[in-house]
Amino acid sequence: MKFETLAIHAGQQPDPAYGAVMTPIYQTSTFAFKGVNQPGEFDYSRSGNPTRRTLERCLAELEGGQYGFAFATGMAAEAAALELFSPGDHLIVHDDIYGGSYRLISKIVAARGVNVSFINLRNLDGLRTAIRPDTRGIWTETPTNPLMNLLDLRAIADIAREHKIITICDNTFLSPYFQRPLELGIDIVLHSTTKYINGHSDVVGGALIMTDPHLAERIGFYQNALGNCASPFDCFLVLRGIKTLAPRMEYHNRNALALARWLEQHRKIEAVLHPGLPSHPQHELALRQMSGFGGTFSFRVKGGQEEAFRLLSSVRLFILAESLGGVESLIEHPWTMTHVSMPEDVRAAAGLSQNLIRVSTGLEHIDDLIDDLEQALRKV
Numbered sequence: 001m002k003f004e005t006l007a008i009h010a011g012q013q014p015d016p017a018y019g020a021v022m023t024p025i026y027q028t029s030t031f032a033f034k035g036v037n038q039p040g041e042f043d044y045s046r047s048g049n050p051t052r053r054t055l056e057r058c059l060a061e062l063e064g065g066q067y068g069f070a071f072a073t074g075m076a077a078e079a080a081a082l083e084l085f086s087p088g089d090h091l092i093v094h095d096d097i098y099g100g101s102y103r104l105i106s107k108i109v110a111a112r113g114v115n116v117s118f119i120n121l122r123n124l125d126g127l128r129t130a131i132r133p134d135t136r137g138i139w140t141e142t143p144t145n146p147l148m149n150l151l152d153l154r155a156i157a158d159i160a161r162e163h164k165i166i167t168i169c170d171n172t173f174l175s176p177y178f179q180r181p182l183e184l185g186i187d188i189v190l191h192s193t194t195k196y197i198n199g200h201s202d203v204v205g206g207a208l209i210m211t212d213p214h215l216a217e218r219i220g221f222y223q224n225a226l227g228n229c230a231s232p233f234d235c236f237l238v239l240r241g242i243k244t245l246a247p248r249m250e251y252h253n254r255n256a257l258a259l260a261r262w263l264e265q266h267r268k269i270e271a272v273l274h275p276g277l278p279s280h281p282q283h284e285l286a287l288r289q290m291s292g293f294g295g296t297f298s299f300r301v302k303g304g305q306e307e308a309f310r311l312l313s314s315v316r317l318f319i320l321a322e323s324l325g326g327v328e329s330l331i332e333h334p335w336t337m338t339h340v341s342m343p344e345d346v347r348a349a350a351g352l353s354q355n356l357i358r359v360s361t362g363l364e365h366i367d368d369l370i371d372d373l374e375q376a377l378r379k380v
Helices: 003-009 050-063 074-082 099-112 124-130 153-162 213-226 232-242 245-264 283-289 305-314 344-350 366-377
Strands: 067-071 090-094 115-119 135-141 166-170 188-191 206-210 269-273 296-301 330-332 356-360
Touching (some): 050 206, 067 074, 074 099, 074 188, 074 206, 124 153, 135 153, 153 166, 245 269, 245 296, 245 366, 296 305, 305 356, 305 366
Parallel strands (some): 090 115, 166 188
Antiparallel strands (some): 296 356, 330 356
């Protein structure tokens, strides 16, 4: 089936109890045994729940995987994936990633004895040099947040496979509609389902998807043992959002590209970081690896933080807030908001600057979005 059909039907059938067309919310903590020593298909919601199972099957099919796991937050999904690595293991991480991921890996994972190397994974020769006999994992994010750099997933997966290294890719920015890392050789796909997959800024969640049964067995154990699974009601909300994922992503993509083209011509804009623009240094990779560019991108205002703050203080339609992927347009300042947990020298070394602004382009009319930024830029 095509993606649009899968989004509505994958893993979902009318409920056998009463024929409900939409997956019911099984809001229960426990399930009755059929008899002594005779558990049913489910026994306790931390270990499994019908609403969550439906979401997990749907996500797996959308990504082209075999196994899906839904978590309480995107960071909970990351934490479960990072349990794959033990003290003494070596983990290679791209140096330009979401600030929360950097905090988790540098402050918690490294503290428990995992050796972490942050390197620029756009440099494949540098990746080959960084691999050691104890390297067990490569952590990727593409496009990166917020600099919109791209990583060649097929090339990274090929290198990793030669050395029997697990690869993990955060696919939050594009969703499976525009990018399917498993088909490019990546072992585990990560999502903050809070973002585009849910799409309505009313739930937080995360997911891991894979095809390898051994990895799935380990992730399933961690999900149950750690108890960081998604709640039935949150799963219901994400399932509802998935049904409109395809048309939403098309509209997000169209609005963001139109806005990026307009900003690129504006005299008060220093640079626009959008992989759909021919000016993006990895535009050709974007065309080869992705089927669309998503709705989130960044740009630099001419000047410094004062000019960026003036713009952020002047918008009327864009909402000053963290997160992305909702139907409403958001705008934020990575240096002081989403990436403030990274040390200043690390932010600067990765390429973040104080005049950098990230936008999540929503589903409003493009003329209204342009008009809002136009009036705000007059104040800069």
